[in-house]
Each structure stands twice: as C-alpha cells, then as structure tokens.
Amino acid sequence: MNWIWIGLIGGFVGLDSTSFPQFMISRPLVAGTLTGLLLGRPLEGMMLGAILEVFDLAILPIGAARYPESGTATVAATVAYTATTAVAEGHAALLLGVVFGLAWERVAGASVVLHRRISERILFRGDVASAARHLEIRHLGAMALDFVRGVTVCVGGAIVGTLLLGILAPLWGVHPRVAAGALLLAGSATLAASVTVFGGFREARRFFLLGAACGSLLLLIA
Amino acid sequence: MTPLLGRVHAAMFARSFAIQGSWNFRTLIGTGFAFVLLPALRAIYRDSPDQLAAAVERHSQIFNSHPYVAGIAVGAVARLEAEHADPDVIDRFKSAVRGSLGGLGDRLVWAGWRPVCALLALGLVFAGAPWWAGAAFFLASYNVGHIALRAWSFRLGLEHGRYVGERLRRSHIAEAQRALAGAGAFALGLVLPMAMSGGLVGARPMPAWVLAAGTAGVLLGLRFGNALRTPVLFALAGFALLGLLIGALR
Numbered sequence: 262m263n264w265i266w267i268g269l270i271g272g273f274v275g276l277d278s279t280s281f282p283q284f285m286i287s288r289p290l291v292a293g294t295l296t297g298l299l300l301g302r303p304l305e306g307m308m309l310g311a312i313l314e315v316f317d318l319a320i321l322p323i324g325a326a327r328y329p330e331s332g333t334a335t336v337a338a339t340v341a342y343t344a345t346t347a348v349a350e351g352h353a354a355l356l357l358g359v360v361f362g363l364a365w366e367r368v369a370g371a372s373v374v375l376h377r378r379i380s381e382r383i384l385f386r387g388d389v390a391s392a393a394r395h396l397e398i399r400h401l402g403a404m405a406l407d408f409v410r411g412v413t414v415c416v417g418g419a420i421v422g423t424l425l426l427g428i429l430a431p432l433w434g435v436h437p438r439v440a441a442g443a444l445l446l447a448g449s450a451t452l453a454a455s456v457t458v459f460g461g462f463r464e465a466r467r468f469f470l471l472g473a474a475c476g477s478l479l480l481l482i483a
Numbered sequence: 484m485t486p487l488l489g490r491v492h493a494a495m496f497a498r499s500f501a502i503q504g505s506w507n508f509r510t511l512i513g514t515g516f517a518f519v520l521l522p523a524l525r526a527i528y529r530d531s532p533d534q535l536a537a538a539v540e541r542h543s544q545i546f547n548s549h550p551y552v553a554g555i556a557v558g559a560v561a562r563l564e565a566e567h568a569d570p571d572v573i574d575r576f577k578s579a580v581r582g583s584l585g586g587l588g589d590r591l592v593w594a595g596w597r598p599v600c601a602l603l604a605l606g607l608v609f610a611g612a613p614w615w616a617g618a619a620f621f622l623a624s625y626n627v628g629h630i631a632l633r634a635w636s637f638r639l640g641l642e643h644g645r646y647v648g649e650r651l652r653r654s655h656i657a658e659a660q661r662a663l664a665g666a667g668a669f670a671l672g673l674v675l676p677m678a679m680s681g682g683l684v685g686a687r688p689m690p691a692w693v694l695a696a697g698t699a700g701v702l703l704g705l706r707f708g709n710a711l712r713t714p715v716l717f718a719l720a721g722f723a724l725l726g727l728l729i730g731a732l733r
Contacts, residue, residue, distance in 0.1 A: 282500035283550060285597070285625050290604055294618040303614045308685050311608045311617065314601060315683065316716070319709055321593040323585075325511065325547075352684060353726070360723045363716055381507035384514050393521060393539045400518045403505035434730025441684045442693040447719040448683045449675065449697040453704025454711045456671055458594050462705045465668030472672025476606075480676050483610070 266299050267340060267419055268412040274332040275411015279322070279373070280404045287332030289313035289362075296339040305346065306339045309355065313338070313362050315448045319455040329366035330373050333411050337418025338362030344423045349430035352441035357426050357433070359444060365418045376403075376410045485527045485565045494522035496637055499557060503550050510545045516557065517542040523561040541570055547581050549588020551632045556580050558640020559647045566644070576645055583648075587656060592632070595663030600625040602670035609674060609682025675701060 270292075278287035285291060290310045297306015317331040342358030349357065380403040433440075459465045502515040520542050528535035548556055556577060563573050604621035643650045679697040681687035689697075704711055 279506060280501065280504045283503075283629070285622065285629075288601065288621065290601065290608070290621055291618045294614065297614075307608065307614045307617060311605055312683065314605060315678070316712075318598055318601060319712065321589065323589050323593060325508065352686070355684065356719075356723055356726075360720050364720070377507050380505050381509050384505055384507060385509060393525070393535060396514060396517055396539060396543065397521065400501070400505040400514055403507075404501060407504070429727055432727050432730040434728075434733050435726040438686075438690070440726065441686050442689065442696065443719065443722045444684050445679065445681065445689065445693055446696045446700045447715050449679045450700030450704040450715050451712055452671070452675060452678055452683075453701040454708050454715075455598070456668065456705055457708035458598050459664045459667040459671065461708060465664065468665045468668035469672040472669035473675060474672075475669075476673040476676040479610075479673075480680055 263300065264416065264419075267296070267336065268416050270296060270299060271333055271336050271415020272408040272412040274336055275330075275414060276404065276408045278330055278332050280407045289317055289331045289335040292332045292335040293339050296336045297343065300340065300343050302343045302346075305343055309339050309342050309358050309362065310335055312355070312359050312444065312448055315452045316359075316363060317366075318452065319458050321458070327374055328370055329363075330369035330414075331366050333369045333372075333414040334362050334365040334418060336415040337365050337422050340419035341422025341426045345426040345430045348427060349433050350437040352437040352444070353433040353435070354426070354430055356440040356444050357430055358422075361422045361426060365414075365422065368418065369414045372410050372414050376407055379406060484567070487523055487526055487561060487565055491522045491526050492637075492641065495519055495557060495561065496554070496634070498522070499550075499554050499633060499637060502553050502557075510543065511547040512550070512553065513546040514543050516546045516553065519553075519557050520561060520564075523564060527564050527567075538564065538570075541574065544574075546577060548584035549592060551592055551629060552584050552588040552636045554633055554637030555640040555647055555651070556584060558637045558642075559644050560640075562641055562644035568645070572645070580648065587651075590660045591656065591663065592629075595660060595667065596628045596632075597625060599663055599667045599670055600628075602667065602674050606670065606674045606677060609677035611682070 274287045274292050277284060286295065290307070293310020293313065294303060294307040297303040300306065313331060313335050320328050320331070322328055338358050338361050341361055342354055345354040345357060383402055384399050456462050456465060456469060462469065498519040502519050503512055504518065505514045506512055517539050521539070524535055524538045528538060542560070560573060560577065563576065600621050603624070604617040607620055608617040639650060640647050679694065679701060681689040
C-alpha cells in the first residue's frame with residue numbers, strides 16, 4: 262500500500278518541480294518531511310530533507326540549464342534511509358542516505374532532460390502544435406508524462422536505494438559519530454558556499470556577519 | 484477593443500501555474516505561453532476559427548521567462564490582442580520582454596525569495612523546532628510571496644499592455660532584489676552557527692575537533708563559493724566508500 266502512496270507523492274513532487282504548480286513541495290525539506298510522515302518516521306524524513314536542502318540551496322533552475330533534480334531524489338532517498346536504519350546505526354545510515362540522495366539527483370536530472378525531449382516530439386509531431394484543441398491536449402499530455410516520470414524516478418529510486426543500502430549499510434565500519442562529523446563538515450562548507458547566491462562574501466559580508474553574530478548569540482542564550 | 488471578462492482573466496491566471504507544463508528545447512515555454520493565453524484568444528476570435536488558429540500559431544513560437552513573472556507578458560499580450568494590435572507589434576513586444584523577464588524573476592525568486600524562506604525554515608529545523616515546523620513555515624511563507632508575485636505580474640500586464648516596460652522601470656523591483664540579497668546573507672549567517680554546532684545532523688554537543696573542522700569548512704566555503712560544491716560532494720562520497728571498505732576488510 263505504501264508503494265502506491267510513494268508513487269503518488271513522487272508524481273506530484275516531480276510535477277511540482279517545473280510543470281505545475283511550483284508550490285515547492287518539491288524542495289528536499291518538504292518532500293523529505295512528507296515522505297517521512299507517510300512512512301511513520303517524520304523526524305527522520307525531515308532530517309534527511311534538511312541536509313539535502315543544504316546541499317541544493319545554491320542550485321538555481323535558470324533558463325535552459327541542466328541541473329540535478331532534488332525533490333524526487335529526496336523521496337527515494339528517504340524511503341531507502343528509513344529502511345536502512347534497521348541495519349545500520351543512525352548517523353551511518355543518514356550519511357549513506359544523503360550520498361544516495363545526491364547521486365540519485367543526477368539520475369532524476371537526466372530524466373527531466375529526457376522528458377523535455379519527449380515533450381518536444383509530442384508537441385510538434387506532424388506540426389499541429391498550433392491547432393488550439395491539439396495544443397491543449399498535448400500540453401496536458403506533456404504534464405501527465407511528467408507525473409509518470411516522477412512516479413518512475415521515485416519508485417525506481419526507492420527500490421534501488423533500499424536494496425543497495427540494505428546490502429552496503431551492514432558493512433559500515435567507522436564510528437557513527439565520525440559519520441556525523443563528516444556530514445556536518447561537508448554540510449557546513451556547502452551551506453557557507455551558498456553565499457554566492459547573494460552576491461558572494463565580499464558583497465554580502467556586512468549582512469552575513471550581522472546574521473552570524475545573531476546566530477551565535479541565540480546559540481549561547483539557548 | 485474586445486472586452487475580456489473576469490472569468491477569462493481567472494482562467495488565464497489559473498492556467499499560468501502550468502505555463503511550464505510543456506517545457507521543451509525547441510520553444511522553451513512557448514507552447515505553455517499559448518496554452519495560458521488560449522482563453523483570451525478564444526474570447527477575442529470566437530467568430531473566426533482561422534484567425535484563432537493563426538493567433539495560436541504565432542503565440543506557440545519560442546518564448547522564455549521566469550514562470551512567476553511570465554504573467555506580465557501574458558497579460559500585456561492578451562490586452563494587445565483584445566485591442567487588435569498589429570501581429571508584428573505583438574511579436575516585437577514579446578521578443579523585447581522575454582530576456583528581461585527571465586533575469587528579473589531569477590534574481591527576485593530563485594536567488595532571493597526562495598533561498599531566504601528555505602534558510603529561515605532550516606533555522607527552525609536546526610534550532611530543534613517540531614518536525615513539521617520547518618516544512619510548514621517554508622510552504623506558507625514561500626507561497627504567500629509566490630502567489631502574490633504571480634497575481635501582481637498578471638494584473639500589471641493587463642493594466643499597462645504595451646507600456647508595461649515603462650511601468651516596470653518605475654517599480655521597486657531593483658530595491659526588492661537588493662533587500663532580498665541582504666536578507667539572504669543575514670539568514671545564512673544566522674543559520675550557519677546553528678548548523679555547525681550540530682543542528683545539521685541533530686546531534687549536540689559535537690566534539691571540539693568536529694566544530695574546528697566545521698569552522699574550517701565554513702571558511703573554505705566563504706572563500707571559494709560554489710566552486711567548492713563538487714569537490715565537497717566527491718569527498719563525502721569518497722568518505723562513504725572508505726567507511727564501507729574499512730568495515731568490509733575487518
């Protein structure tokens with residue numbers, strides 16, 4: 262039963278990332294939390310989604326750029342991660358889930374390119390894209406295909422990830438605390454690197470340093 | 484001029500959420516643009532199927548814009564079509580606005596509003612808020628701005644038609660972009676200490692060596708920016724492989 266729901270979430274997340282309606286349920290933080298909730302493990306889903314959100318913050322879908330697709334990959338990685346926590350300790354499973362999610366984003370990104378090529382064929386087959394009714398049908402057809410793409414990428418990724426991490430995770434041989442440290446180090450560096458989005462450190466340093474002072478103060482108070 | 488009724492406006496606005504539904508490498512969002520414009524074209528050319536087909540053909544050509552501000556072009560073109568403007572004028576108008584609308588929306592939304600909302604949501608997560616708080620905050624805050632921007636863009640285009648460019652130049656978009664960049668840098672600074680201190684992996688307190696390594700990572704990130712992203716991803720994947728290899732050899 263869960264696989265049907267995972268497929269449905271995957272379809273809507275895939276559709277939301279570009280085609281319709283871009284409410285951003287396709288952001289890793291939201292997609293991870295929703296998938297975790299569906300699996301009865303919202304906290305784990307949120308944690309994985311938050312880490313993938315950090316890694317994807319600086320990816321901007323500008324123009325015809327080709328980029329990794331994070332939403333559908335997060336759904337697949339959350340399924341794989343929650344299944345892996347039974348055979349590996351918390352942070353080791355989290356690290357493997359994150360690495361799988363980042364790798365699956367590439368597969369999902371390639372599926373977007375494929376979908377766009379197929380859409381082109383659907384739209385311009387016989388050069389009837391201009392006829393009003395045909396245009397509507399083909400436009401909606403391309404959206405339906407995007408939904409199917411989302412379902413396929415999520416369910417396929419969840420199966421691959423669950424099998425792969427199920428085999429690999431029991432082999433993990435480093436203390437989970439070290440895995441947490443590696444994730445924290447990589448995440449902090451990537452998060453800091455996203456200052457480029459706001460014009461770079463030189464340009465944004467006053468606001469950044471003010472924020473860092475407030476963040477540090479909040480930590481001390483808490 | 485053919486008057487466009489409120490229900491035509493409503494249908495176009497609803498369709499504008501699907502403007503990228505048939506994104507393709509040949510016309511980019513061109514066919515989506517025609518899909519959104521169709522309710523207006525049907526109202527304007529309801530007695531002339533040939534003119535309707537010709538209008539759909541013209542509007543299915545290559546077009547690109549940020550999806551949220553594409554309403555500026557859609558609204559303005561709907562008005563021009565309703566005024567029965569020369570098709571060449573409409574084509575020139577579309578060519579003139581398509582590049583600038585892309586850059587405008589990209590800076591305002593993808594490099595502004597979205598990362599600001601995401602960083603504040605991450606701040607909630609790293610501060611230990613309930614599991615639903617980060618996602619709920621992000622969805623609510625982001626979509627208030629998202630839907631407001633779509634509505635504002637569409638109305639602006641409909642009201643000002645071919646003169647929408649002049650109206651845009653008098654708007655405060657450049658100030659909004661600068662303010663969002665500042666807010667984003669502030670939010671990033673706010674969130675980083677929470678992430679580094681263990682909030683990122685839900686484990687506090689972290690050992691001193693991890694905090695020191697995290698600080699070094701932050702400094703490298705600030706220094707090298709996005710160029711650091713790929714090496715970090717490879718290093719993380721390499722560490723995962725090493726962890727598996729060590730376990731397999733034991």
